[in-house]
Structures are given as C-alpha cells and as structure tokens.
Amino acid sequence: MESIEIDRKRKIVEYLLDNDILVDSDMLDNINNIDELEQFFERIKHDPNPNDLSILKDNLMEIPKEQEKKEDEKKETINDLPKKNINVKIVSSYDQQPAKRNIKDFVEFFRSRFRSMENILSNRRELNANLTSIGKILMKKEKEEVAIIGIVKSKNETKNGNIILEVEDLTGEIKILINKTRSELFELGKEIVEDEIIGIVGTNGDKIIFSNKIIFPDIPLSKEFKKAGEEVYAVFLSDLHIGSNNFLYKEFNKFLKWINCELGNDKQKEMASKIRYVFISGDLVDGVGIYPGQEHELDIKDICKQYELCAQLLSKIPKNIDIIIIPGNHDASRLSEPQPPPYKDVSSMLWEMPNVTMLSNPGIVNIHSSDGFSGFDVLMYHGFSFVHYADCVESIRSAGGLDRPELIMKLLLQKRHLAPTHSSALYIPDTNNNSHIINNIPDFFVSGHIHKASISNYRNITMICGSCWQSITSFEEKMGLHPEPGRVPIVNLQTRECKIIKFMEN
Ligand SMILES: [Fe+2]
Ligand SMILES: [Fe+2]
Structure with a gap:
C-alpha cells in the first residue's frame, strides 16, 4: 500500500514538473491518502491551461498545538512597538452618496462601459x-x-x-x-x-x-512580476462571520497568537514577525437579517456588538501591521456594488483603529511603495458574482465550480470585469465610477465569499481567495458546498512565494 502511494506521489511530481509547476515536499507530506491524491490529480488534469494558471505552492502547513510560552521577556508583544507610517495608499474606493437612478442611467452606464472596454480591446x-x-x-x-x-x-x-x-x-x-x-x-x-x-x-x-x-480583453503578457526589496509578508483573510454561532473563535485565536509570534515553530514565528499587511476581503461579521431564520444561528444578535467583537479581535494584531478591509454581503453596507465601506456609526471601533484602512467593495490599494519602488496594486473584490460564473461557465462547472475559485478569478481577469453579466451581481449604475471594470492591471487580485482558500497565478497577477472562520452552516450543507475554514494564504513580497497556513485540526 505504502509503495502504491509513493508511486502515485512520484507521478504527481513528474506531471507537475512536465507542466513547469514546482512542488515542494511539505505539500506532498500533507496529502495523506489515495482520495486526496485523486482529487489533486483531477484538479490539475482539468486545468485547461496549466502553463497560464500554475499553482505556485498549495502548501498546507500544520501549526503545532499551542506551545507553552517560554520566558517572560520573550512575550514582548509587537503591539507595543511604535506605530510606523501606514504604507497603504487608496487607489480607488467608492464613497459617493446614494442618488436616485433611472433607465437613462443604465443606458449611459452601459455606453460608458462599452467605451472603456473598446479602449482596451x-x-x-x-x-x-x-x-x-x-x-x-x-x-x-x-x-x-x-x-x-x-x-x-x-x-x-x-x-x-x-x-x-x-x-x-x-x-x-x-x-x-x-x-x-x-x-x-x-x-x-x-x-x-x-x-x-x-x-x-x-x-x-x-x-x-x-x-x-x-x-477577450485579457491581461497583457508583458505584465511585470514585481518584487519587494526586502523580506516582508502579506496575509489574506476573509469571511470572519463574527457573531455567527459557527464562528471559529478557537481557531481565530490561534491565528492571532501566531501573528503575535506566540505560536508555531521557529520558522513560522519568524515569518509571522515579518508580516506587514493583513487583507480582509469582506464578511467581517455575520450581520443580521441576511437570510430568513438567521437569528437562530447568531451568538450575537446586535450588529454593533458584532463589529465591537471584530474590532477587539483585530486590535490584537500588532500595530505595525496595516490591515486593509472591504465589506461583503454580510456587512453593514448596501448590497449593491460598489459597496461603500461598512457604515461608520455601526463599525466605529474599526474606523478608529490607527492601522486599519477601510475600502469599498471593489476597491484598490497600493502597498509597500518606497523610493525607487512603485509598490503593489491590490484589487480587492468580495466575490459576490463568483457563484454565477461557477454555475454558468461549463469549463468551470465541470472542473468543480465553487471549489475552483482560481478558475473563476482567471475568467474575470480575462474579461477585465468583475461581474460582466448583468444578473451576476447587484450594482449601482454610476456612470462616473464603473469600478467593476479592471482598467488598471493589479499585482494581486484578492477575494473571498466562497469560503475556500486558493492561491494561483495568472500572467503575473497573484490571485488569492481567502478562506473563512465559520464552520459549515446548514445553508452551505443544503447547497452541497464544501467550505474550507481556518486557512490563511500568505505571500512573501520579496520572492512572491505563496503558502497556505492551516489553523484547523482537519
Ligand atoms: Fe462569507
Ligand atoms: Fe459573502
């Protein structure tokens, strides 16, 4: 049996290398049985264009069980470090006041969209x-x-x-x-x-x-693969769903301990000490009244209190780390996109945090620029439209649908639009700000919503889907969805090497 597994692992490595995909031994060590090997093999096999969409490192690292803190002096929290200047610049964030819209607005909206895409094409x-x-x-x-x-x-x-x-x-x-x-x-x-x-x-x-x-409008092949001058890391969270009685408090606490360098082996702690950016791609809280009967699945039924707990937890992230937040469909914002950042009166504690940048959904920030380095542009989109394309595009549906966020994200990059089909997302026809169009080509395209972590690369754009911090809900179970909570994608900005760190037991 053991020799069969070794043989199959060897086949995977050979197959990946044939397709110019690098794989490291940690990943194979985490594939434990034939079923997982099959799944992995299927996933690669169905990739329509493996050269374009290489999985950089689908590397699951188990964080060891909480370790005893050693001497007191080693407990020094990074929270006590002086706040550095925020190295996050808002490139695009929707902040327009609501206005009455009519048919003419939709017509002009589509005309201006046509002209923008015509320019690209x-x-x-x-x-x-x-x-x-x-x-x-x-x-x-x-x-x-x-x-x-x-x-x-x-x-x-x-x-x-x-x-x-x-x-x-x-x-x-x-x-x-x-x-x-x-x-x-x-x-x-x-x-x-x-x-x-x-x-x-x-x-x-x-x-x-x-x-x-x-x-298709697509991403030019000439897109530069930017790298930072020093070893710093960015981590990508999504879909915390704080307030839900399925919120994974224990696992999220593990994440907080790790980011404070209080958990993990030496290598993992060293990596944590070099994190400078945390992105959160929406659904920070579970919200209230999002779906019928939600009140029975909430530990915290007051949305202000949900945000208070959220701010308390996020305030445990060291203050020298910039946190960038967009709303999702569960947050305190309107549903139509672009969604302005969560309302200040409901989430005031987040707004008051010195290291937090609140953005609209979609929104764009530039991070880590310095003299001589233009920084990384990060396009953030919660991903409400993804469900439509997972179902309507045959190649994605047959390759796993919502289990394949990287295929959906690649498709939307090729279309240079986050929700091209009218019915795939609710939106405001603001002719002055069509933020679904991907006009500026980002270095990172970051998302969430489907509760499944993934990292992949398309034409030098790192595409990241955050996981979630909510165990499977009755709704997800009914819909046949397979969320994978408690995973954290992390990127070394110096090498652009990516990993996914796992904080769940299974
Ligand atoms: Fe969510
Ligand atoms: Fe969502």
Whole structure:
C-alpha cells in the first residue's frame, strides 16, 4: 500500500514538473491518502491551461498545538512597538452618496462601459487591421474579413450545435456564428458570457459574421512580476462571520497568537514577525437579517456588538501591521456594488483603529511603495458574482465550480470585469465610477465569499481567495458546498512565494 502511494506521489511530481509547476515536499507530506491524491490529480488534469494558471505552492502547513510560552521577556508583544507610517495608499474606493437612478442611467452606464472596454480591446493587434462598426458591416454586400467590438446581447446554441451570438455596438446589432467544427474556437466560444464586451474577427455574410477569432480583453503578457526589496509578508483573510454561532473563535485565536509570534515553530514565528499587511476581503461579521431564520444561528444578535467583537479581535494584531478591509454581503453596507465601506456609526471601533484602512467593495490599494519602488496594486473584490460564473461557465462547472475559485478569478481577469453579466451581481449604475471594470492591471487580485482558500497565478497577477472562520452552516450543507475554514494564504513580497497556513485540526 505504502509503495502504491509513493508511486502515485512520484507521478504527481513528474506531471507537475512536465507542466513547469514546482512542488515542494511539505505539500506532498500533507496529502495523506489515495482520495486526496485523486482529487489533486483531477484538479490539475482539468486545468485547461496549466502553463497560464500554475499553482505556485498549495502548501498546507500544520501549526503545532499551542506551545507553552517560554520566558517572560520573550512575550514582548509587537503591539507595543511604535506605530510606523501606514504604507497603504487608496487607489480607488467608492464613497459617493446614494442618488436616485433611472433607465437613462443604465443606458449611459452601459455606453460608458462599452467605451472603456473598446479602449482596451482596440489595442489588440488581431483586431486593428479590419476593425469597423456593426452599422458599416450591415451595409456591406461583398464577403470580406471584418473585425468588430461588441457587447454580447444573447448566446444560444443552434439546432446543429453551433454557438450563435447576438452582438451589438453603438451603431447596430449583428449575429455571430461560432462553428462547432472549429474545436479550439468553439471551446473559446463556450467561455463567452452574456453582456461581456469582446472582439470578433470573421467573414461577413448577410447580417451575420462567421467567426474566425474571438478576442477577450485579457491581461497583457508583458505584465511585470514585481518584487519587494526586502523580506516582508502579506496575509489574506476573509469571511470572519463574527457573531455567527459557527464562528471559529478557537481557531481565530490561534491565528492571532501566531501573528503575535506566540505560536508555531521557529520558522513560522519568524515569518509571522515579518508580516506587514493583513487583507480582509469582506464578511467581517455575520450581520443580521441576511437570510430568513438567521437569528437562530447568531451568538450575537446586535450588529454593533458584532463589529465591537471584530474590532477587539483585530486590535490584537500588532500595530505595525496595516490591515486593509472591504465589506461583503454580510456587512453593514448596501448590497449593491460598489459597496461603500461598512457604515461608520455601526463599525466605529474599526474606523478608529490607527492601522486599519477601510475600502469599498471593489476597491484598490497600493502597498509597500518606497523610493525607487512603485509598490503593489491590490484589487480587492468580495466575490459576490463568483457563484454565477461557477454555475454558468461549463469549463468551470465541470472542473468543480465553487471549489475552483482560481478558475473563476482567471475568467474575470480575462474579461477585465468583475461581474460582466448583468444578473451576476447587484450594482449601482454610476456612470462616473464603473469600478467593476479592471482598467488598471493589479499585482494581486484578492477575494473571498466562497469560503475556500486558493492561491494561483495568472500572467503575473497573484490571485488569492481567502478562506473563512465559520464552520459549515446548514445553508452551505443544503447547497452541497464544501467550505474550507481556518486557512490563511500568505505571500512573501520579496520572492512572491505563496503558502497556505492551516489553523484547523482537519
Ligand atoms: Fe462569507
Ligand atoms: Fe459573502
């Protein structure tokens, strides 16, 4: 039996190395049985593009059981260290007052979104040569190669199994046929979602274009892989759900002890001492009235008290660490995105903490800049739209759906939009601030919401999904979800090496 396992582990290592993916021995040591090996193998095997989406280090480290603190002098808390200047700059955070919106706002919102995406797409070499408007194509009689940029109004399958799109721009509307016999093109066609803006190259017919190429806005291959000048770390939390009777108080306390260098082996403590940034991607508290019957699943039924406990716990994080927070759908903010930061009157203790930066969802910060280093741009999005794409995009659904946050995040980066389909998230049509568009290419894309930790890399963007600090709820059980609480992704900003530290017993 032992030799079978060793053999299978060897196969995994060989497979990963064939795909230019590095794996370290800690990870394999944490794969204990055939089932886990199978799962891991399946996960890699179904990755549609392993070269683009390499798992840097899916490295689970067990934190040993709480260790006795040694001499008193070693207990010196980093909390007592003098507060350094915050090295977090807000690049984008929505703070507009609510306003009445009407149909015109939606029309103008979509028009401005079209213009922004058109700007990105028109730089693509594949489109430039024959780029024209749909209005002009509709007047053409002769068949010729054309290129358009359009918004996908609908996507369907023909009787013969081809994909047929209705696409429009500001001048008209046309059908696009993606033939199933063109297998590579057809696979790309399956990734198209409604309301996204794409480029199409093809041959025009009568009010139809026979597609030869599909161009997503995507991330340029030239994106720089930035590294900090010194060894400092950032950790990524999400979905604390404080107030829930499923909140994992004991495990969260372990995390707090570790970040204070009071728990773990020497190597783990040393790493903790070099942490400078903690990101929290929303759902800090469980909230109240979020779903019917929630009151029966709450330890703390007053939202102000939920935030008070949250602030008390987060205040145990050493003050020389900057904490960056966005709200999620359980927080005290409106549901429609962009969600402003949690309301001050409800979460005042968080706002008053000197090392906390409160942002909107989505929001962007720049961290760790210095003379000669421009710092890292971090795009934070709670991830409310992820559920839609896990279900509607076949390649993601068949690879595990919500168990594969990295595939969803990669898809959205390719679309340069956090919620391209109208129904995938609630949103405010603010024409002056369309924060779902990924205009500035970040170094980190950070998320949460689906309670599953993952770290991966797409074209030099580190994509991180935080785990959660709530054991499985009755709702998650009913929905067949598989949350993985108590994991903490951590990134060495000097090397960009990533790990996931586990604070749960299983
Ligand atoms: Fe959550
Ligand atoms: Fe959430």
